[in-house]
Amino acid sequence: MSARAASRLETLGFRQVYRYQPGKADWFAAGLPREGQEAHTPRVADIARREVPTCRIDERVDAVQNHMREGAWDVCVVVDEQRVVLGLVHAETLDVDPATPVEQVMQSSPVTFRPNLRVRQAPDYLKTQRTPRALVTTSDGFLVGLLRVEDVEGQRAHAGSQLPPGSGAAKTQPDSHIPTRFPRRFPPDSHPVSEWGTSGTRSGEVCHQTNGHLEGKPGSMSALRARATV
Amino acid sequence: MATQIDRHGVQKSLGAGAQLVEVLPAKEYATEHIPDAINIPLKTLGRETARQLDSERPVIVYCHDYQ
Numbered sequence: 152m153s154a155r156a157a158s159r160l161e162t163l164g165f166r167q168v169y170r171y172q173p174g175k176a177d178w179f180a181a182g183l184p185r186e187g188q189e190a191h192t193p194r195v196a197d198i199a200r201r202e203v204p205t206c207r208i209d210e211r212v213d214a215v216q217n218h219m220r221e222g223a224w225d226v227c228v229v230v231d232e233q234r235v236v237l238g239l240v241h242a243e244t245l246d247v248d249p250a251t252p253v254e255q256v257m258q259s260s261p262v263t264f265r266p267n268l269r270v271r272q273a274p275d276y277l278k279t280q281r282t283p284r285a286l287v288t289t290s291d292g293f294l295v296g297l298l299r300v301e302d303v304e305g306q307r308a309h310a311g312s313q314l315p316p317g318s319g320a321a322k323t324q325p326d327s328h329i330p331t332r333f334p335r336r337f338p339p340d341s342h343p344v345s346e347w348g349t350s351g352t353r354s355g356e357v358c359h360q361t362n363g364h365l366e367g368k369p370g371s372m373s374a375l376r377a378r379a380t381v
Numbered sequence: 382m383a384t385q386i387d388r389h390g391v392q393k394s395l396g397a398g399a400q401l402v403e404v405l406p407a408k409e410y411a412t413e414h415i416p417d418a419i420n421i422p423l424k425t426l427g428r429e430t431a432r433q434l435d436s437e438r439p440v441i442v443y444c445h446d447y448q
Contacts, residue, residue: 152444156404156423157383160440163431169386169394171443175403177388178415178443187413 180290182266195273196266198306199287199296205230206253208237213249215240228286228294229257235292236263263288266295273303383442391415391441399439415443 153170160168171177179185182196204218204227215227219242229238238257247256262285264276277285277300287295386394395401401418403410410420421430423444434440 152404152423153442154383156402156421156426156442156444159423159426160431160434160442161383163428163436165431165434165436165440167439168383169390169399169439169441170383171386171388171391171441172447173388174443174446175413175415176446178391179413181388183388183392184416185413186416186418188411189413 177290179267180265182289182295185267193270193306194266195264195268195270195287195298195303196295198270198302199266199298200302201296203228203294203297205234205294206240207231208252208254208257210253211249212245212247212251212253212256215253216245216249226284226297228261228297229253230294234294236261236286236288236294239286261286264298265290270303270306273298274300274307277303386441391443394439394441397439399441400434402434402440402442403444404442405444409445418443 153172153174157168157170175185202222204222204224206215206218206227206229208229208231219225219227219240225242227240228236229240230236238253238259239261240253240257244256244258262280262282264273264285264287266287266289268276268287273285277283277298283300285298287298289295391399391401395417401415403414403418403420404423404426405420406422406424407420410418410422414420419433421433
């Protein structure tokens with residue numbers, strides 16, 4: 152569709168025409184701002200636990216245990232120097248030699264959701280994946296946070312006392328300290344998610360880290376049009 | 382033929398004054414769109430509707446995804 156529109160504009164005399172072929176699905180999946188009637192519908196990025204501990208793939212199990220112990224976490228996310236997710240470590244897999252590299256005990260393809268997945272859709276996705284938690288990552292693989300089923304249920308209960316989503320046109324607004332334009336890649340050791348701001352500022356879709364990108368309800372036609380995302 | 386642009390290019394171009402156009406139907410645009418995009422549905426795109434655009438500035442068109 153954008154190809155035809157671009158071509159039409161060129162026939163009308165426009166000389167600088169560009170096609171953003173991945174479209175708004177790509178934009179929202181990257182957690183970028185959105186505008187419109189559904190802009191303030193709660194998304195998983197709004198409730199993801201951004202303080203989830205992280206570690207590097209070359210760390211040892213005993214170091215990871217320390218990270219997790221600090222916040223009483225039962226998982227630790229393995230990320231690269233740009234905070235792209237490489238895997239997930241579960242507490243129950245750490246009963247090994249303390250010198251064991253994380254790489255040997257991590258789950259290499261954890262379930263991930265896109266930031267703009269609607270919170271009300273999350274329970275079905277978690278159920279489908281048979282997991283009580285999922286990582287929220289951008290379409291570039293950057294870690295946003297950890298989504299837990301109890302947080303989803305808590306948000307949904309809270310939302311019951313709020314105005315229904317989509318009750319009027321709205322525009323998500325990043326906090327004033329949040330850059331509205333993102334760098335192509337976050338610099339090493341940065342924590343982009345923590346700079347992204349607060350509830351309602353970001354968006355996302357659902358995917359599985361290595362299997363493809365899912366849109367819409369599980370099993371829907373759009374979900375079946377899975378695309379590689381990482 | 383129009384040049385393809387990625388998300389990062391869109392962000393950069395918007396900062397430099399490019400115009401963003403969603404060519405999906407109005408209902409889809411109203412539901413959710415990229416901030417600052419205007420809506421000219423493909424079905425209505427023509428000489429008249431294109432007048433709201435500045436032909437001297439870059440124009441970026443998009444729809445939902447690779448359709």
